[in-house]
Each structure stands twice: as C-alpha cells, then as structure tokens.
Amino acid sequence: MKQWQILEWGKLAPGEFSSLPLAATQVRVKIRAVSLNYRDHLMLQGQYNPRQPLPLVPCSDGAGEVVEVGSAVKRWQVGDRVCPIFSQSWIGGPPNRERISQTLGGPLDGTLRPEMVLDEQGLVRIPAHLDWEEAACLPCAAVTAWNAIRDQPAGSRIVVQGTGGVSLFALQLAKAAGMEVLLTSSSQQKMARAGALGADHCLDYRENPEWSRGVRAWARDGVDCVVEVGGAGTLEQSLKCLKPGGKIAMIGILAGASKPLNVLPILMQQLRVQGVLVGNRDDFEAMNRLLEQTRIRPVLDQRLPYAQAPQAWERLASGQHFGKVAISGCW
Numbered sequence: 267m268k269q270w271q272i273l274e275w276g277k278l279a280p281g282e283f284s285s286l287p288l289a290a291t292q293v294r295v296k297i298r299a300v301s302l303n304y305r306d307h308l309m310l311q312g313q314y315n316p317r318q319p320l321p322l323v324p325c326s327d328g329a330g331e332v333v334e335v336g337s338a339v340k341r342w343q344v345g346d347r348v349c350p351i352f353s354q355s356w357i358g359g360p361p362n363r364e365r366i367s368q369t370l371g372g373p374l375d376g377t378l379r380p381e382m383v384l385d386e387q388g389l390v391r392i393p394a395h396l397d398w399e400e401a402a403c404l405p406c407a408a409v410t411a412w413n414a415i416r417d418q419p420a421g422s423r424i425v426v427q428g429t430g431g432v433s434l435f436a437l438q439l440a441k442a443a444g445m446e447v448l449l450t451s452s453s454q455q456k457m458a459r460a461g462a463l464g465a466d467h468c469l470d471y472r473e474n475p476e477w478s479r480g481v482r483a484w485a486r487d488g489v490d491c492v493v494e495v496g497g498a499g500t501l502e503q504s505l506k507c508l509k510p511g512g513k514i515a516m517i518g519i520l521a522g523a524s525k526p527l528n529v530l531p532i533l534m535q536q537l538r539v540q541g542v543l544v545g546n547r548d549d550f551e552a553m554n555r556l557l558e559q560t561r562i563r564p565v566l567d568q569r570l571p572y573a574q575a576p577q578a579w580e581r582l583a584s585g586q587h588f589g590k591v592a593i594s595g596c597w
Contacts, residue, residue, distance in 0.1 A: 275312030328377030414515035420444030565589030
C-alpha cells in the first residue's frame with residue numbers, strides 16, 4: 267500500500283506506508299474516501315505554512331471504517347463509519363492555542379493514506395444517508411459553512427461567494443434554515459446549477475465589478491451576513507453589502523490575503539468581521555444531526571480514484587469545479 271505525501275513544495279508523490287500500533291484509547295480507521303479543500307492546494311504549494319516540516323501526508327477531510335479498537339476505547343466499535351475531526355484536540359468550547367494546533371493535513375499528517383490511527387475522541391459518526399465520498403466532504407467545508415451561518419435566524423438574507431465546497435454547503439444549510447441566499451459567480455452555467463439548489467438570486471461579479479450594488483438592489487437595506495471566501499480582494503465589496511449590525515464570516519483568501527481597506531464602515535455601522543476556523547467536534551455532531559433531519563447531500567464535482575490524486579489537485583486549482591472534489595480510498 268502507498269500513501270500520498272508532499273516531499274517538496276509543489277510535488278505530490280506516492281510513498282511507502284506502514285501501519286502503526288494502537289494505544290489503549292486509539293482506533294484504526296480504514297480510509298474509504300478523501301476530499302480536497304483550498305487549504306490543501308495552499309499547503310501543497312508551500313503557501314499555507316512555509317515552515318511545515320516535510321514530508322507531509324496532505325488533506326484534512328476523509329471518511330472511513332473502524333477496523334480495530336484499543337483496549338480502553340468506549341466510543342467506537344469495529345465496523346462504525348466515521349470522519350476524523352479537523353483539529354484533533356478541539357472537542358468543544360471556544361478555541362485556544364492548544365485546541366487549534368493539532369490539525370490534520372498540517373501540521374499533523376492527513377487523510378490521503380490507506381489508514382489512520384486516531385484517538386477515539388477525534389472522530390464523529392457519519393450520517394447514515396451519505397456514501398463514503400459524500401461523508402468525506404464534511405469535516406472542513408461543511409462544518410465551516412455551518413459555523414458561518416448558524417447564528418442567523420430564519421428569514422435572514424445572506425450572500426455566498428462562488429460555488430466551491432464551503433459556499434454550496436452554506437447555500438444548502440441556509441435554505442434548510444429558512445434563509446434567503448444570493449450567490450455570486452462568473453459562470454452562467456454554475457449560477458443555473460446554484461438556482462436549482464435553491465439560490466434565490468445569482469449575480470455575475472465579473473459583469474458587475476461593483477457587485478455590492480447588485481446585492482443592494484436585491485436587499486435594499488443590506489444583507490445580514492456574507493460568507494466571505496475571497497479574502498482581502500473582495501472584503502471591501504462584502505462590507506458594502508451589509509445592513510447595520512451585519513456580519514462577515516471570514517473563511518478564505520481566494521482573492522488574496524492583504525490589501526488596503528477602509529475600516530470606517532465597520533465602526534460606523536457596527537459591523538462584525540468574524541474569522542471561522544472550521545469548528546470543534548461538538549459543532550460537527552450538531553451539524554450532522556441537521557443533515558440527518560434534512561437529508562442534505564454534499565455537492566460532488568468529481569470522484570477520482572486514489573491513483574489519480576494529482577489530477578484532483580489540478581481540478582481544484584483550475585477553478586472549474588462545482589462543489590467538492592473527492593478521491594476514493596485505495597482499498
């Protein structure tokens with residue numbers, strides 16, 4: 267069996283895999299599927315953490331089957347279907363330095379390997395209606411979207427940017443909670459597909475560089491929340507979309523990490539800019555309960571075999587994907 271690893275920045279290569287022994291509170295999980303996040307692309311290119319020691323097994327998101335349990339394990343049995351949580355030490359409560367330091371796919375080895383040995387506390391049960399590739403989409407993108415909008419009541423109006431994994435999860439979760447959603451994209455085809463998923467309005471940001479005006483035409487008083495995946499390059503427009511007291515859920519940096527910004531509107535309109543670093547195990551389990559109630563299924567762009575992992579990165583980097591890019595396990 268082989269594991270995929272980053273040997274040097276920009277290079278994904280197969281390497282030898284060895285099974286690890288179990289401690290008393292650990293479980294062995296056979297990885298059935300993995301999905302990619304933009305973080306994985308940045309990690310491969312050395313842009314997420316240039317000081318990350320190599321080699322590194324990449325990827326934060328995966329789903330698998332428990333095949334062995336340690337002598338003191340109480341939460342799991344052989345045969346259980348599980349997902350590892352993003353930050354293995356963040357079980358509940360607010361973040362702190364220790365809780366958010368043990369993240370998969372950097373600095374810890376990630377999910378793109380035949381099996382993982384994890385503490386029993388670092389796993390959640392997969393919703394029964396999801397297959398392996400769908401379940402593998404949940405740990406980062408879905409939990410991030412959930413935490414971005416969970417404080418918004420029914421009837422809220424929100425903006426989601428683009429049609430990547432987090433944005434489409436935010437669209438689906440928002441509609442299930444009774445919110446109205448405007449989605450931005452530069453593709454008519456993608457906007458049509460977003461409409462079929464429930465988007466109330468779509469806006470082409472390339473045809474409308476000052477796209478906040480289009481948002482204001484849709485929601486004249488402004489929106490309650492913007493799920494911000496662009497970062498510094500789109501933040502100014504996002505702030506102009508908000509009503510007084512509104513919120514930016516800061517998630518990604520697709521349009522850059524730094525740019526001059528006029529912060530006066532944040533002060534004068536009492537706006538909130540809240541970073542969202544995925545979430546904890548309690549958040550994941552709460553979101554899974556909603557998924558089970560609503561039968562929401564992740565939007566999958568492609569399912570590629572394990573041997574084609576580099577092609578999955580190419581698909582993600584192209585920006586042509588709609589939803590999540592998944593990789594089937596090597597078993």
